[in-house]
Amino acid sequence: MKGIRNGKIILPDGIVEGKVLVFDQTVRGLYSEEEAKTLCDEIYDADGKYVSPGFVDVHIHAYFGKDISNGIEGDVRTISHAILRNGVTSYCPTTMTVSMAEIGQALDVCRALKGESRTWDGAEILGVHAEGPFINKAKKGAQNEAHILPPDASFVLKNQDILSLITIAPEVDGMEEFCKTVKAETDVVLSVGHTCANYDQTKAAIEWGVTHSTHTFNAMVGLLHRDPGTVGAVLSSDKVYCELIADTFHVHPGLYQMLYNLKKDRLVVITDCISAAGMPEGEYSSGGLQFTVKGIECRLPDGTIAGSVLRMNNAVKNILANTDIPLYEVINLLSRNPAASVGATSKGTLETGKDADILLLDGSYEVVSAFRMGEKKF
Numbered sequence: 253m254k255g256i257r258n259g260k261i262i263l264p265d266g267i268v269e270g271k272v273l274v275f276d277q278t279v280r281g282l283y284s285e286e287e288a289k290t291l292c293d294e295i296y297d298a299d300g301k302y303v304s305p306g307f308v309d310v311h312i313h314a315y316f317g318k319d320i321s322n323g324i325e326g327d328v329r330t331i332s333h334a335i336l337r338n339g340v341t342s343y344c345p346t347t348m349t350v351s352m353a354e355i356g357q358a359l360d361v362c363r364a365l366k367g368e369s370r371t372w373d374g375a376e377i378l379g380v381h382a383e384g385p386f387i388n389k390a391k392k393g394a395q396n397e398a399h400i401l402p403p404d405a406s407f408v409l410k411n412q413d414i415l416s417l418i419t420i421a422p423e424v425d426g427m428e429e430f431c432k433t434v435k436a437e438t439d440v441v442l443s444v445g446h447t448c449a450n451y452d453q454t455k456a457a458i459e460w461g462v463t464h465s466t467h468t469f470n471a472m473v474g475l476l477h478r479d480p481g482t483v484g485a486v487l488s489s490d491k492v493y494c495e496l497i498a499d500t501f502h503v504h505p506g507l508y509q510m511l512y513n514l515k516k517d518r519l520v521v522i523t524d525c526i527s528a529a530g531m532p533e534g535e536y537s538s539g540g541l542q543f544t545v546k547g548i549e550c551r552l553p554d555g556t557i558a559g560s561v562l563r564m565n566n567a568v569k570n571i572l573a574n575t576d577i578p579l580y581e582v583i584n585l586l587s588r589n590p591a592a593s594v595g596a597t598s599k600g601t602l603e604t605g606k607d608a609d610i611l612l613l614d615g616s617y618e619v620v621s622a623f624r625m626g627e628k629k630f
């Protein structure tokens with residue numbers, strides 16, 4: 253077994269010092285220095301750094317110019333490897349609303365790599381998040397309208413082995429039957445997004461089985477006091493996990509504290525990275541659409557906001573800088589909560605029995621080292 257000593261160990265309910273985190277492929281627990289010496293073949297010195305659970309990103313399309321939607325094995329490998337450097341140890345590769353043939357190809361590639369990803373030198377594939385194609389053209393955002401389709405539950409049924417999550421618009425014709433079928437016959441999580449659903453329509457969708465909200469506030473109906481919209485419905489339900497792109501641009505950081513106060517263990521930080529992430533400013537394309545990146549902003553030619561270039565660990569800094577949320581709870585928003593939202597019960601915390609996906613973070617929340625399934629990857 254291995255151990256990490258001399259660190260500030262971030263657990264779901266607080267930070268522990270003076271103990272050794274002991275693990276093999278899974279976390280074996282916290283021990284005294286004396287006990288750890290007898291248990292471990294190898295003990296790493298964290299040198300006072302934070303020992304954090306790996307982050308779980310349930311919504312990310314691309315990185316370093318490579319895109320899940322391309323359906324290319326090498327692209328998935330590059331993305332998985334790159335985001336480990338930002339602290340993401342497991343993730344849901346996310347397809348854009350591209351053609352059904354292209355989505356099928358992307359699913360096949362992720363399906364083929366999922367087993368290998370369990371122990372490879374990158375973030376593990378938990379399952380795919382399909383962002384569309386059963387969404388509303390009126391809230392397409394940066395999704396390609398040409399590929400938006402009416403709901404078809406057979407797509408989910410036949411791909412349920414690799415799908416973790418699907419973003420849908422509840423108000424679209426046929427969606428009640430779609431949601432009820434998916435809920436009854438699969439474990440695929442239904443997420444409301446790219447939608448014009450009002451408060452009542454969203455409440456109904458939650459009754460049909462929706463438990464997740466895709467990039468909350470973005471590409472949905474906002475909250476007004478006499479018309480609470482999609483946002484009002486997902487924020488007021490204790491069943492719904494709410495994604496947040498915490499880059500300070502997609503949602504004003506003045507709302508972070510309120511979102512946390514409302515959602516607590518159901519607030520899920522995501523990056524929603526597109527292909528420009530990790531790249532210099534300039535012109536890029538994603539899902540067949542052109543966009544421009546300047547600073548932290550990605551926009552289509554008409555000014556529509558596209559996905560982000562957020563590094564997951566920078567979300568920690570953004571939330572700490574704009575709220576009074578304690579560090580261990582911020583880490584929960586990036587690890588425990590997203591893992592729970594997609595049923596990845598072996599991920600998300602450093603509690604005994606969980607997979608040993610571990611980060612060492614310095615005082616600026618930069619990722620110094622990452623362990624995947626107990627193996628040090630850098």
Ligand SMILES: [Zn+2]
Binds near residue numbers: 311383524559
């Ligand atoms: Zn997205």
